[in-house]
Amino acid sequence: MPVAIITGASRGLGLALANGLAEAGWDLVVDGRDAAALAEAAAGLPRDVTALPGDVTDAAHRLALVAAADRLGGADLLVNNAGILGPSPQPRLADYPLDVLRDVYEVNAVAPLALAQLALPGLRARGGAVVNVTSDAAVEAYEGWGGYGSAKAAVEQASRILAAEEPAVRVWWVDPGDLRTRMHQEAFPGEDIGDRPEPVTVVPAFRRLVESRPPSGRIRLADLLAGAPA
C-alpha cells in the first residue's frame, strides 16, 4: 500500500484528504497540534492511521512523522497541508505585527520545506510526490492578505524551484479554492461562509491528481474537478 504523510489532518481540508486517501487504501501518518481533536478525527477514518500530535514547526516532531512513515515502508507522498491564517481579522501590512508574521512564515513556508527535506531521500528512491497546499492569496493582491499571502507565495516559489531541482520527484503546489473551514471563517470573521463548498468536494480532484501524476507544477483543484486534463 502507498504511504502518505498529511499534516493538519484533524479537521478541514487535511481531514477530507485523509478520508479520501484512506478510502483509496493508502496508509497514513497524520498530525495536528490538538491531540484530542486529532485522535477523534483519526478514529473516524475508514482505516487505522498513525496519528502523531505535534507542531510542524518542531524539528523533533517532523523527524517523528517521517520515521513513522518509514516504519510503514516509507512515504510515497508528503502533503504539506497544515497552515495558519495569522490574526483574525487580518491586519494590513502597514500594521502587521512582525513576531506574528514570523510565526505565519514558520508554519506556512518553512515547515513544509523542512519536512520535504527529510522526506526527499525516500521520495526520490520511490518516485514519490510532494503536495504543498497553497492559495489564490499567493498570487492575487487581496488587501489584508499580505502576511498569509506572502507566506504562500514563498511556498509556491520554493515548490517551483524544488521541482526544477528534483526531477525524480513530483512537486505540485495545489490551490484548493475557497472551502468552508475554520481557517476560512477566521478570514471572514462574522460573515456567513455557508455558501463555500465543503472540503470533501475537492477530494475527487485530489485523488485524480495523485493517481494521474501530472508533471510538477501549480494545480488548481477546480480545474481538475472541471475535467481539464491533469
Ligand SMILES: NC(=O)c1ccc[n+]([C@@H]2O[C@H](COP(=O)([O-])OP(=O)(O)OC[C@H]3O[C@@H](n4cnc5c(N)ncnc54)[C@H](OP(=O)(O)O)[C@@H]3O)[C@@H](O)[C@H]2O)c1
Ligand atoms: N479553507 C480555504 O478556503 C483555503 C483556501 C486556500 C488554501 N487553504 C489552505 O488549506 C490548508 C488547510 O486549511 P483549512 O482551511 O483546512 O484550515 P483549518 O480548518 O484551520 O485546518 C488546519 C489544520 O492544520 C492544523 N495545524 C495548524 N497549524 C499547525 C501546526 N503548526 N502544526 C501541525 N498542524 C497544524 C490544524 O490543527 P491544530 O490547530 O490542532 O494544529 C488543522 O488540522 C491550509 O494550508 C490553508 O492555507 C485553505
